Amino acid sequence: MNLRPLGPLVVFGSVLIVGVVVASRREAAEPAAIPAVEPAEPAPPVEPPPPAPEPPPPAPAPPPPVAEETSLVEPVAEFKARITKKPFGIYITPETSPVQPEKFTGYHNAVDVEYEDVAGDVPVRAISEGEVVVSRTASGYGGMMVVRHTINGEKKLVLYGHLDPKSTKPVGATVTRGEQIAILGGHKSAETDGERKHLHFAILAKSTVDLRGYVQNKSELSGWHDPLTFY
Numbered sequence: 001m002n003l004r005p006l007g008p009l010v011v012f013g014s015v016l017i018v019g020v021v022v023a024s025r026r027e028a029a030e031p032a033a034i035p036a037v038e039p040a041e042p043a044p045p046v047e048p049p050p051p052a053p054e055p056p057p058p059a060p061a062p063p064p065p066v067a068e069e070t071s072l073v074e075p076v077a078e079f080k081a082r083i084t085k086k087p088f089g090i091y092i093t094p095e096t097s098p099v100q101p102e103k104f105t106g107y108h109n110a111v112d113v114e115y116e117d118v119a120g121d122v123p124v125r126a127i128s129e130g131e132v133v134v135s136r137t138a139s140g141y142g143g144m145m146v147v148r149h150t151i152n153g154e155k156k157l158v159l160y161g162h163l164d165p166k167s168t169k170p171v172g173a174t175v176t177r178g179e180q181i182a183i184l185g186g187h188k189s190a191e192t193d194g195e196r197k198h199l200h201f202a203i204l205a206k207s208t209v210d211l212r213g214y215v216q217n218k219s220e221l222s223g224w225h226d227p228l229t230f231y
Contacts, residue, residue, distance in 0.1 A: 005140055032103065050218045060192035072127040072151065072230050075160065076113050076199050080231060086112040088226040092214065099196065104140075106214030109224040110159070117186055122184040124160055124199060126175040133157070135168050138211055141194040142185050143168055147175060151230065157209060160199030162192040203227050 021039035077161075085098040086108050094102045115122050127149060134146035149158050163182040175181050185191025185198060192198075200213060202224040215221060 046102060060189070073125055073199055074231065075124055075127055076115070076122055076184070079113055080228065082113045082115065083111045084114050085229075086110075088224075088228065089218075089221055092216075097197075103212050106216050107218055107221055108213065109215055109221055110161075110200050110213060111227050113199040113201060115197045115199070116187060118197070122197075122199075123180045124163060124182040126177060126179045126181050127151075127158065128177045130158070130175050132169045132171050132173045132175065132181075134209055134211075135171050135173075137165050138197075140193055141211075141212060142189075142191045142195070143182070144200075144211070145169065145182060146211075147181070151203075155207075156225075157204040157207070159202040159204070159211070161202075161213070162198055162218055164191045201227055203230070 021177060074080075086092065088108065088111050090108045091106070092102065092108055093105050097104070125149065128151060130147040130149035132145055133148050134144070136144065138144050138161075141161040141163075143163035144159065144161045145163060145168050146157055146159050149156050149206065160182065162185050164185045167182045169181050184197055187197035188194055202213070204210060204223065205225050206223050215223070
């Protein structure tokens with residue numbers, strides 16, 4: 001606080017008052033020196049992030065798998081529709097046979113596909129790829145062939161009977177699915193051993209050749225498949 005005299009001393013009674021005046025206001029303090037602030041250096045410009053790399057193009061879709069052909073070709077035209085007299089498993093006697101005259105007796109282990117009404121050539125085709133293991137004439141058949149075919153991934157012996165012997169493939173020949181391998185023999189000729197014009201078609205369930213067209217006991221039919229189960 002700063003005091004300064006204002007005038008002469010004044011006496012009031014026994015009290016001496018020194019005339020002073022308290023400064024009515026503080027003298028303004030000199031402001032403290034503010035150090036100079038150097039301007040901040042500007043921040044370096046922010047580089048934008050590099051663009052994200054483009055994703056690689058999608059790999060091409062793999063080609064669809066090639067479906068393996070597993071269905072069997074019909075050995076002759078109108079195969080199922082023409083099995084009208086002797087289906088698989090029918091019991092035949094000379095008296096009860098739907099074919100007359102009849103010389104066979106037993107359970108039929110094949111299907112007969114009838115073509116008496118067709119005068120021209122009837123092609124016989126390989127039901128799948130395979131190899132000819134028998135090709136000759138045989139009693140009851142005339143011309144016939146046995147082909148070891150691949151059916152559903154398994155080897156099966158298949159007998160084609162009543163063929164024109166001059167049209168058949170030789171033993172050891174390989175055949176392809178649908179290939180013509182013979183034609184049917186003529187109606188009641190030496191080509192069919194005197195039988196009507198038809199295809200005797202059997203699929204064996206065993207690995208050994210068996211030329212029989214009939215068996216005497218029903219249980220023996222287990223050695224053959226009903227061909228219609230494959231069609």
